[in-house]
Amino acid sequence: MKEIIINNFGLVMAVLGAILAALMGGIGSARGVGMVGEAAAGVVSEDPSKFSKVLILQLLPGTQGLYGLLTAVLLLAKIGVLGGGETPDIEFAQGVMYFISCLPMAIVGYFSAIYQARAAVAGVGIVAKKPEHSGKGVTFAAMVETYAILALLISVLGFMSI
Numbered sequence: 001m002k003e004i005i006i007n008n009f010g011l012v013m014a015v016l017g018a019i020l021a022a023l024m025g026g027i028g029s030a031r032g033v034g035m036v037g038e039a040a041a042g043v044v045s046e047d048p049s050k051f052s053k054v055l056i057l058q059l060l061p062g063t064q065g066l067y068g069l070l071t072a073v074l075l076l077a078k079i080g081v082l083g084g085g086e087t088p089d090i091e092f093a094q095g096v097m098y099f100i101s102c103l104p105m106a107i108v109g110y111f112s113a114i115y116q117a118r119a120a121v122a123g124v125g126i127v128a129k130k131p132e133h134s135g136k137g138v139t140f141a142a143m144v145e146t147y148a149i150l151a152l153l154i155s156v157l158g159f160m161s162i
Contacts, residue, residue, distance in 0.1 A: 008087065009092050010089075010093070010094050010096075011079070011081075011087065011088060011089075012095065013098065014075065014079050014090055014094075014098035014099060015081065016099055017075065017098050017099035017101065017102030017106075017159075018071070018072035018076050018098075019072065020099075020102055020103070020106045021068045021072050021102040021105040021155065022065075022068045022069050022072035023106070024105075024107065024110040025064040025065045025067055025068020025069070025106065025109030026065040026068055026069070028061070028064050028065070028109055028110035028111065028112070028113030028114055029062045029063070029066075029113045031061075031113065031117065032120075033061050035061075035114075035118070035120075035121055036054075036057055036058040036124060037058050039121045039124040039125070040054035040055070040124050042128075043124055043127060043128045046128070050127050050131055053127045053131055053134040054127055056134075056138055057120040057123045057134075057138060057141060058120065060116055060145065061114075061117040061141075062113075063148065064109040064110070064112055064113040064116075065109075067105060067149070067151070067152040068105055070152065071105040071152060071155050072102075074156055074159075075098060075101075078159060078160065079098065094162060097158075098159050098162060100158075101155055101158030101159040101162065102155055102159070103155075104151040105155040107151075108147055108148060108151030109151060109152075112144055112147050112151070113148070116141050116145060116148075119140045119141040119143070119144055120140075120141040122137065123136075123137020123138060123140055125137075
């Protein structure tokens with residue numbers, strides 16, 4: 001087993017990058033969706049008619065997990081791991097470049113999900129007091145999404161150019 005890893009260290013680095021992008025985006029999204037869900041549950045317990053408005057806010061921090069998964073799948077498809085074919089030969093330096101190209105999505109995905117959740121929790125507060133202004137709360141939370149999308153873009157462009 002040790003020999004397989006040493007002989008395929010470039011491939012190992014590339015796969016680790018893909019795993020990290022999916023893992024960090026997923027962890028951030030899980031934390032974020034949970035944070036907003038806690039706040040939303042309090043509002044819905046007082047007024048169940050506000051469920052759909054707070055649900056939209058709760059869903060927003062979940063997108064980073066999807067972006068991380070997309071990054072991982074695209075990279076694994078590019079390097080030939082998906083599909084059950086022969087194990088690809090990837091040079092160590094190339095594997096490190098694949099790994100590094102996944103870092104923007106991994107890091108920004110994690111942190112943007114948390115900060116988007118914080119903005120969405122504030123939006124839940126808007127819905128609680130003035131439900132007619134729920135769009136403003138969604139807008140505040142959606143602004144954070146921009147940086148997750150930029151991280152996805154730079155990660156994908158990074159490894160597609162290798």
